[in-house]
Amino acid sequence: MTSPLVLGIETSCDETGVALVRGSVLLGDAVASSVDEQARFGGVVPEVASRAHLEAFVPTLHRALDAAGVRLADVDAVAVTAGPGLAGALLVGVAAAKALALALEVPLYGVNHLVGHVAAATLDTRTDGADGDGRAGGPLPDPTVALLVSGGHTSLLAVHDLVTGIDLLGETLDDAAGEAFDKVARLLGMAYPGGPVLSAAAVDGDPTAFALPRGMTAPKDRAAHRFDFSFSGLKTAVARTVATAARSGVELRAADVAASFQESVVDVLTAKAVDACREVGAGTLLLAGGVAANRRLRALAAVRCAEAGLELRVPPIRLCTDNGAMIAAIGALVVAAGSPPSPPDFGADPGLPVTTTAL
């Protein structure tokens, strides 16, 4: 029996994503981004994002169907991001998904954006027609540790089962990793979103040029915050470095600041992630979320996993940032687990916890 065809819809922030997944195979997807409209404000303006989703949804849906070579009538189930995210942005996707599910007479599942990021690594992306970064995917070993690093969240998860068994080991106490990239990039006069721009600049920089702090790694933090993160002290240290240089007329190499900042972030992220694998007895570390697109993070994680005898799983780079494929992926797993559809009156939940995979 062939697996059901699942349509995934993502509108939690500034990307409108639609994709089609059958089983664990990504058939095709499309993303429209309002990032260019947001860039002039230096961050995401919720109202701008909501309006952009409204305009982009139908064309993006058609592009995804074309890419997958299927028709709307072929769809067996719809999955949509119910949270966490921006309330107005989420509502556009949830309303569209409800309309589609009702019209097609198929079940609808409101799913968790964060779990979707992790589920992206289970997709078989070898034949979806995208770049050559595809991989076989497949189920996750139990347990797997997931390092979830995005613009809004930074968490370490013990994943036993993506649908029914996710434990939160720790999370950031202040800024998310992606948020820290965005804020430091702005400090250095770089465009929004700062992560990709800053990491590109860091390629030519010296990561040892500035001695920057490693948040939440002091011996006193080990007991209470072993798997928690903090990036606000690092951000302040960079701000102070830049201000001191400006005052004394010293010209800083932005590439060196970027590389030193990036190294502090990825050093702490990978050290804690490997420690978490040891703690829960996991043989696999998975990176997920927008910051998992960072090449230095991927490279250092590969080195440290090899040293520790761990397998490293990462989604293709283009599926690390927000997209519809990750939502179709978790939707397909929820359907395969036999979970009941979400109640018809479910709404957007901007604060949905990572431990709730589906409503």
Ligand code: KG4
């Ligand atoms: O997962 P995502 O697309 O949206 C959220 O759910 O937040 O993550 C977006 C975040 C932004 O903060 C962006 O700057 C960061 O991911 N990001 C990166 C890179 N690409 C995206 N950070 C560091 N290096 C990158 N290459």
Ligand code: ZN
């Ligand atoms: Zn995201």
